[in-house]
Amino acid sequence: MATILYFGDQSPKSTSAQRAEALKRLGHSVTIHNPFDTIADLVGPMGSYRWFAAFHYRTGYRFMQTKVAQWLRNILKNTPAPDLIWVDSGELFGVGCLKVLKSAGCPVILYNVDDPTGHRDGRRFESMLPALSLYDLVVVVRRETEAECVELGAKQVLRVLRSYDEIAHQPFPQESHIPAQYKSDVVFIGTWMPNEKRDEFMLELLKQGVPLTIWGSRWEKSPHWKALQGAYRGNALGGRDYVAAIQGAKICLGLLSKGNRDLHTQRSLEVPYAGGLLCAERTPEHQQIYQEGREAVFWSDAAECARVCNELLQNEPLRESIRQAGAQKVRALRVGHEDLGRSVLSEFNIR
Helix, strand or coil: CCEEEEECCCCCCCHHHHHHHHHHHCCCEEEEECCCHHHHHHHCCCCCHHHHHHHHHHCCCHHHHHHHHHHHHHHHHCCCCCCEEEEECCCCCCHHHHHHHHCCCCCEEEECCCCCCCCCCCCCCCCCHHHHHHCCEEEECCHHHHHHHHHCCCCCEEECCCCECCCCCCCCCCHHHCCHHHCEEEEEECCCCCCCCHHHHHHHHHHCCCCEEEECCCHHHCCCHHHHHHHEEECCCCHHHHHHHHHCEEEEEECCCHHHCCCCCHHHHHHHHCCCCEEEECCHHHHHHCCECCCEEEECCHHHHHHHHHHHHCCHHHHHHHHHHHHHHHHHHCCEHHHHHHHHHHCCCCC
């Protein structure tokens, strides 16, 4: 058993918290701290938090480095010596912060599922990037990020698939356990984003007669909101509601974030594990993960997606065959959070 000091979002529905819990299930002692608490501490409980958080995001958190470093010193001073430090995301930790963490005398790893070397998030990772060389291991999820982290001086980079959670995303044992409000024909669960044209994609599906349901944040900001409003079911989902919406749908759409250079997403693994049929954009990585037409279905544009959905909705035996095969495949891949934890820790001979 290892003693792990974990820095990341600890809200129960976050994937960061799920990874921390998976490490605990593996038998390790995990103490988790949320580095974004330092932003809240700066402004207190009053209403300026959102403005302050946005300011630091846009300035790469460089004006917070002294405070974050002192926060880390206090934690290390009052925490038993860890065997490993796990930093999840890491945008708040610059060079000075990493020097503090390295003073603990144990391996320090970074796990980041975003695109820190890309351009979608502006200066968000500006403080983190110069600190990459101080990590003992950097874990990323895309080829471009892997190569660019090496160019920036990272000592060791491990590229992995994204992962589902063995407990949080476990399907309901029986379909009757799924609440009626989460049952649908074709579902998309995700946030509206400017410049991603997700709304235009959904609008085309509706025009092609696809019985669409949308769950997620910010859709009311879309210029096509009036046309999409009838398909909109509600805000972002988490926990068992998220699983219910996946398992309760006949088909689950998987869209990529072009700004993040994604070729697969969390949904690519979570949907089949949670009992859904994945209908996602055709990419080399999706085609490597799943056998097209047997374990998942793919498309290249909205017109093809609409055709695939409408055909599958008329063929329940085929849908069920693909859904079951996808569930079997994603489990065979062993890409759950516990599997991820074992893989990362094995790099340091921690079992």
